[in-house]
Amino acid sequence: MSITSITSKPTRTVLALAAGSLLLGLSGAGAAVADEGPATQIMSNEQWGARHPGATPEPEKYPEHKYALGKVISKGPLTVRSRPTTHSRDLGRVHPHQKLEILCKERGEKVGDNHLWYRLNTKVEAWVAARYVKDLTPVKWCRL
Template sequence: MLNPTRTILALAAGSLVLGLAGAGAAVADDGDDRPPREIVVGDGQPGTYPDYKHAIGKVVSKGPLKVRSKPTTHSKSLGHVYPHSKVEIKCKAYGEKVDGNRIWYRLYDREDLMNGADSAGRAAYEKERWVSARYVKNLSEVKYCR
């Protein structure tokens, strides 16, 4: 009969190996040599929840999840969000399939409140930030983008 401690350690090691092997899709390299910038939402403090006006989601990827400029993996990477972090979701839309899921979440950006353009005159759509819904669990209802 096996020692329960050895069995638990063997199962934990196997889970770790399988978990690392499954993280490839969430952290796939897009050829950009620059280190990704971390995207912080809300007040940036883990475990605190200010009064959000939009839907909330929790990142469930195994590694850092890339934030994209459009709902496709071929678009520019704007940064990343870490596993277990909370994100404020503005809306959802259909985009490129990621592991069978075509839904993408547009992240809420406090700069969206500015008159549709920033100080450089860029339109608000140029600042869109998207994450694949495959790696974000919505904790409240998410409406479709208009």
């Protein structure tokens, strides 16, 4: 038996095991992302009530089953606002690749080159800048 056949065999085995581990690790990460469902609430009513004592959440104006889907495409956490402007109250964050239930779209403060904002399907009025959300299904205009 030659020296090259002895030394090259373990290297091939190590490389095969490393490649297999890498593939399993990547497919596992993909499954974790794929399992994420739409975010239906930014914060619970209890959390909102604790943050705003004495206030009551806005009544539901839209039926729950009437929403579009969007996916956050920002590089970092995206701020959820109480109105379609960056000067309104901060309600929380949504994260990149997270799916969102969108009720409607409305014109608001311009973010980047985009003046559209999406109202989320939550119990409180919550908005995100459309600049950082890719609509996966068509989004209707908000009705007053």
